[in-house]
Amino acid sequence: MKKLINSVDGVVTDALAGMAAAHPDRLRVDVDQHIVYRATPKEDGKVAIVSGGGSGHEPLHGGFVGFGMLDAACAGEIFTSPVPDQVSAATAAVDRGAGVLHIVKNYTGDVMNFDMAAEMVAAESGTEIATVVTADDVAVEDSLYTAGRRGVGVTVIVEKIAGAAAEAGRSLADVAAVAKRTSEAGRSMGMALTSCTVPANGKPSFDLPEDEMEIGIGIHGEPGRHRDKIAPASEIAKQLVDPILAELPEGDRGVIALLNGMGASPLLELYLMYGEVAKLLDAAGVKVERSLVGNYITSLDMAGCSLTLVRADEDMLGLWDAPVNTPGLRWGA
Amino acid sequence: MKKLINSVDGVVTDALAGMAAAHPDRLRVDVDQHIVYRATPKEDGKVAIVSGGGSGHEPLHGGFVGFGMLDAACAGEIFTSPVPDQVSAATAAVDRGAGVLHIVKNYTGDVMNFDMAAEMVAAESGTEIATVVTADDVAVEDSLYTAGRRGVGVTVIVEKIAGAAAEAGRSLADVAAVAKRTSEAGRSMGMALTSCTVPANGKPSFDLPEDEMEIGIGIHGEPGRHRDKIAPASEIAKQLVDPILAELPEGDRGVIALLNGMGASPLLELYLMYGEVAKLLDAAGVKVERSLVGNYITSLDMAGCSLTLVRADEDMLGLWDAPVNTPGLRWGA
Known part of the structure; x- marks a missing residue:
């Protein structure tokens, strides 16, 4: 195996540390919890957006954190869903009082863990959370890791479009609606x-x-x-x-x-x-x-x-x- | 050999056609002559910048054509210098009356062909041309393809910095000077x-x-x-x-x-x-x-x-x- 890494176990942590070093002006990376945040949080009253998933798909998702796109991204281990605690921590941290949209690729683990996180945050703080699940891959109907179609490339486009809608001050329902429309198209x-x-x-x-x-x-x-x-x-x-x-x-x-x-x-x-x-x-x-x-x-x-x-x-x-x-x-x- | 290509001979032409299709708003690609231009030429009275070299280094150089960077890039075949006719055509086309800077990586063929092109254009039109040769690779003193050090990564940085200086309206001497200073640093x-x-x-x-x-x-x-x-x-x-x-x-x-x-x-x-x-x-x-x-x-x-x-x-x-x-x-x- 030929890779530019230090150790098999440390790949994600080390890469996130590198991301933090590369973008100190734009990102704040919680290297321990594997969460990428904007360096400058969004202003109050705007919808926030959280995405995430297994690592190994870079720049998705951490590379799409910033003005006009995501507020936070949760990185799992390679090809492994982030855990509910991660997602709930990110969600609570970026909430600006207007609700949070979760953008989730359709894999069983991701969908389950984002759902659990949404329930945890809603129960704890009453934060309103909407979820859009991407499932755009026409190759297979079901797969090893999914019931239904896999979420792939459309996720990038949904994150961009939803991010712009949130930045424009639209409501959570409106941001979720355009994200869903994009995903389904x-x-x-x-x-x-x-x-x-x-x-x-x-x-x-x-x-x-x-x-x-x-x-x-x-x-x-x-x-x-x-x-x-x-x-x-x-x-x-x-x-x-x-x-x-x-x-x-x-x-x-x-x-x-x-x-x-x-x-x-x-x-x-x-x-x-x-x-x-x-x-x-x-x-x-x-x-x-x-x-x-x-x-x-x-x-x-x-x-x-x-x-x-x-x-x-x-x-x-x-x-x-x-x-x-x-x-x-x-x-x- | 596993590559996304149609034929060995057509690689560069097909890739340039794809670039043209992908960026119709920003680039105008002369697919026959293998030259990438800005879709909207720079205004009169500003220094223009031409670079180029063998293909296979993308996004360098064609991907750096646009506002604030290059005015044109000449693509050779894979790892092969562009020919003097290409470089002289690009140079003549982008000249806005304030002279043209050539940014050339230090490989024998590139240096020779850009020099010949500069002489041709100067003789035909009197266009003032300055040249900066990048030679930043500390790995080897001479190489298979160079007398002296190879020009590599600094070329990207020189193209960015010189491009901004040209856009700011600096003279050819000043644009060349900051390009040379950057290259040597x-x-x-x-x-x-x-x-x-x-x-x-x-x-x-x-x-x-x-x-x-x-x-x-x-x-x-x-x-x-x-x-x-x-x-x-x-x-x-x-x-x-x-x-x-x-x-x-x-x-x-x-x-x-x-x-x-x-x-x-x-x-x-x-x-x-x-x-x-x-x-x-x-x-x-x-x-x-x-x-x-x-x-x-x-x-x-x-x-x-x-x-x-x-x-x-x-x-x-x-x-x-x-x-x-x-x-x-x-x-x-």
């Missing part, structure tokens, strides 16, 4: 050229022969839909675009497109893939209103990519364009 | 866990056993200083920091620090490495004034990282903080 599909290696396991999560790729992978090295011989990028793009379009909510509206790297695929290849995706969307009459290409929700050192499309209304686009200032996503600020 | 050192694979070769550029790393690598798969057994991140950080500090210009001033990923190392590991670097700098009494962690000057699908430190004066820090709006680096705009 998004579909994703991923593929891998290589497996990731979980540090604690020390070896690849699955074997993928030198001439094969896996279509429909998740973000934890869990199985995909099927294997194929490695194909040209144009063919791979088709294998991502077609199943997404088959399930994307219909309509005349354009999309927000995220061509996401899984961690070990260079930007050169991600741009190349985006070019192929853009051609297919153009041919299908789907207008790309906004796009994002890069590593946003990764799977450790997996090589490959995923595509997320969100059928976006004007409200979503306006919120997408609003200023954001986080380590992982920044514009207009 | 920077030192870098890199390491690899794995080799990169050049598409045209189809196999790794060098063999690195499963338990070894290479210290002092360049950005083209060229040899480093020496090999070692893989060590904890804290040890690796020391092997980067010590040789840099031994050669960094002395002084009381703090540094701009770039902890750069080589392409296939996940952000989790890069933050972790930055944490280790920050501890060592703190122990050495070197204050980090600004920092950047991520993939900025890569080497295809190489796993590993490099560290760049620039001993920065107030002028450099002010220019570093100025707004920038490019696909690869963006803040305040």
Whole structure:
């Protein structure tokens, strides 16, 4: 196993310490509790947003803490849900009197632990909490870790849009509503050229022969839909675009497109893939209103990519364009 | 070879087409000539900046075209210098009557081709051209591709600082001066866990056993200083920091620090490495004034990282903080 780490046990703690060192002006990191906060808390009276999940998907979620996006992110161990105590501590800390939105990817552990945390905080302080669960992966109906679809790339887009709505002073019900609308308008599909290696396991999560790729992978090295011989990028793009379009909510509206790297695929290849995706969307009459290409929700050192499309209304686009200032996503600020 | 590409020959062209599709609002890409321009040219009377080099280092250089940074970037084939005709076309196109700065990494082909292009443009149009050559890699004195030190990570910082100086309306002499000062104040050192694979070769550029790393690598798969057994991140950080500090210009001033990923190392590991670097700098009494962690000057699908430190004066820090709006680096705009 080749990784830039000190020890298998200390990976998450050490990475959070590095994040704290890299962004002292923007983040305050509780390294012991594995919670990333904004350095400057949001003003009173605005909805706060907490997300989190297993580590290994960076910049998601900690890298999306900051103005215009999250107020706090709870980092679990690699590919492991944060615990209820973590989530409740983060939720209580960021509450500014207008309620807190939890954005949760659809994995059994995450959903359960965020639910427990929400109940704990509500019982203790009466804080109003809303939850949006993302479940955008069209690859599989159920998976090793989920009942229902896995939450993947749309989470990035939901966090951006909900974050902007909260920053604009909308109510908890309104922030939750646009987050839910965005989540439900998004579909994703991923593929891998290589497996990731979980540090604690020390070896690849699955074997993928030198001439094969896996279509429909998740973000934890869990199985995909099927294997194929490695194909040209144009063919791979088709294998991502077609199943997404088959399930994307219909309509005349354009999309927000995220061509996401899984961690070990260079930007050169991600741009190349985006070019192929853009051609297919153009041919299908789907207008790309906004796009994002890069590593946003990764799977450790997996090589490959995923595509997320969100059928976006004007409200979503306006919120997408609003200023954001986080380590992982920044514009207009 | 596992890559998201269509064909070995078409990699650069296809990736540039993807870049054009991803950033229609910000970039205009001459896909035939492999030149990336700003979508909205700079106003008359300001110095323009052209850089470029072999492809495979993305986001460098095309990803740094935009407000506050480059006016154009010329992309060669993978790890191959752009040709003089490309550079002269880009230079002529972006000239706004105040002269053009060429920022060139110190590789024999790049230096020669930018020089030829500068002579061509000067002879044809009288455009005043200044050139700054970056040569910050402390790993080797000469290399396969260079007389003198290789230009690596400081190039990103020079492009940012010179770009801000040009945007502020400084003269060509002044923009070149701060670029040169920045370049000379920077030192870098890199390491690899794995080799990169050049598409045209189809196999790794060098063999690195499963338990070894290479210290002092360049950005083209060229040899480093020496090999070692893989060590904890804290040890690796020391092997980067010590040789840099031994050669960094002395002084009381703090540094701009770039902890750069080589392409296939996940952000989790890069933050972790930055944490280790920050501890060592703190122990050495070197204050980090600004920092950047991520993939900025890569080497295809190489796993590993490099560290760049620039001993920065107030002028450099002010220019570093100025707004920038490019696909690869963006803040305040």
